[in-house]
Amino acid sequence: MKADIIFVGGGLNYVGAIFLARAGKKVILIEKDNKHIGGTCLNNGCIPSKNLLHRTKTIFESKEDIFDGEIKINLKKLNSEISETISNLSKAIHTQIGSSNVEIIEGEGILLDDKKVEVNGEIYEADYIVLGTGAKPFIPKEIEIDYKHIITSDEIFKLEKFPKEITVYGTGAIGLEFAGFFAINGVKTTLMYRKDTISKKIHPKIVEKLELQLKEIGITLMPNTSINSAKVDKNKVIINENIKTDMLLVATGRKPNIESKANIEIKKGFVTNEYFETSIPNVFAIGDCNGKLELAHAARSEVLNVVDTILGKKQKLNLDNIPKFIYTIPLSYASVGVKSDKEVVYPLKALGITSAVKGSENGIVVLYADKENFLTGTEILMPNAEEIISTLAIMVNSELDKDTILKTTFPHPVFSEIFDYATRKIK
Numbered sequence: 001m002k003a004d005i006i007f008v009g010g011g012l013n014y015v016g017a018i019f020l021a022r023a024g025k026k027v028i029l030i031e032k033d034n035k036h037i038g039g040t041c042l043n044n045g046c047i048p049s050k051n052l053l054h055r056t057k058t059i060f061e062s063k064e065d066i067f068d069g070e071i072k073i074n075l076k077k078l079n080s081e082i083s084e085t086i087s088n089l090s091k092a093i094h095t096q097i098g099s100s101n102v103e104i105i106e107g108e109g110i111l112l113d114d115k116k117v118e119v120n121g122e123i124y125e126a127d128y129i130v131l132g133t134g135a136k137p138f139i140p141k142e143i144e145i146d147y148k149h150i151i152t153s154d155e156i157f158k159l160e161k162f163p164k165e166i167t168v169y170g171t172g173a174i175g176l177e178f179a180g181f182f183a184i185n186g187v188k189t190t191l192m193y194r195k196d197t198i199s200k201k202i203h204p205k206i207v208e209k210l211e212l213q214l215k216e217i218g219i220t221l222m223p224n225t226s227i228n229s230a231k232v233d234k235n236k237v238i239i240n241e242n243i244k245t246d247m248l249l250v251a252t253g254r255k256p257n258i259e260s261k262a263n264i265e266i267k268k269g270f271v272t273n274e275y276f277e278t279s280i281p282n283v284f285a286i287g288d289c290n291g292k293l294e295l296a297h298a299a300r301s302e303v304l305n306v307v308d309t310i311l312g313k314k315q316k317l318n319l320d321n322i323p324k325f326i327y328t329i330p331l332s333y334a335s336v337g338v339k340s341d342k343e344v345v346y347p348l349k350a351l352g353i354t355s356a357v358k359g360s361e362n363g364i365v366v367l368y369a370d371k372e373n374f375l376t377g378t379e380i381l382m383p384n385a386e387e388i389i390s391t392l393a394i395m396v397n398s399e400l401d402k403d404t405i406l407k408t409t410f411p412h413p414v415f416s417e418i419f420d421y422a423t424r425k426i427k
Helices: 013-022 039-044 046-062 075-099 173-184 204-216 296-310 352-356 385-397 415-424
Strands: 002-008 027-031 103-106 116-119 122-131 135-137 165-169 188-192 219-222 230-233 236-239 243-245 247-250 254-256 283-285 324-326 332-337 342-347 364-369 375-382
Touching: 002 013, 013 027, 013 075, 013 296, 027 122, 039 046, 039 075, 039 296, 046 075, 046 173, 122 296, 165 173, 165 243, 173 188, 173 204, 173 219, 173 324, 204 219, 204 364, 204 375, 236 247, 324 385, 332 385, 342 415, 364 415, 375 385, 375 415, 385 415
Parallel strands: 002 027, 002 122, 027 103, 122 283, 165 188, 165 247, 188 219
Antiparallel strands: 116 122, 135 254, 230 236, 236 243, 324 332, 332 375, 342 364, 364 375
């Protein structure tokens, strides 16, 4: 069968498939499991995890002394409702795909060369091929995972009750978010990580406050600790032969799915140029499988960039200016852009509104500007940082300078007015 474009992988690739089909192209979308359309984000990532974390934030806020009584999450019921939500969203995506005349083929797509993909023993051809095969949890060889006592984030969405205690290994987004999830819900939680700090990439002032926040919600930090062995014995997880816990969450990152029979360059993922084209002309790789940014919204931007290229509107996508965030509780972390010549660090406690939100006194904003006072990037630790960062992303992408930003009157009292104060400190 011949098509104009073949998309391999039904994660955020489906967005590109719909756009090109609506532009009059003959499009085939290959997905290993049709129930997994929408990819990791929809099925076992962003959507279910944020459902858990939003509810957990409510639990945290209800623990203030001014509230009477105790609220608890019925985990079995919540995960059941999340499963129903995912099913409904999946059906909606299938409807969009079908109404756009995209042909879906269920099966594992294997790249053969610049124009051919094999699925279920059949060969399909196209002028362009877009790989969006995603990633899967990385499990260090020292860990004997059983997916019951030693788990990945995938298994959290199947839990019917909370364990009494858990050790979380890793301080990426998954590790930090779920450590907070368990701790706030009354689970004795230990966060174990190999380095002396939870992050070398985040501004040290923010790391300091973020570590303080983790401790304040009841998490025991265990830095400078590697897992040399982990196995299950009599329903207990034994770590390094002397640490016992009920459950171990392995949050050590993800590795790209990069199966191929073609002569394609692979390192930490499919290697691409700045237009997401691989070493094979007209074969592109987007999302987690190219190893650039493991973010659903990045994958969406990347595939739409590829769509533009195929339609003759070739332009570069600046990955530095794609917002990143970690949904920690009560304050979340977010960033966009890059560091530059000037740096302003401003505490959130300068605002009167901090008295209204528990934990917000630990918040910090960091602004980066170049020599001419143009904003190049920012890092924030504050309530709803994942929402607020979009405003800053507009500033960075629009290349606004200090004077232009200060033409804006920020409302009061809100957390975003801190950007007025911080911007005025740029000299």
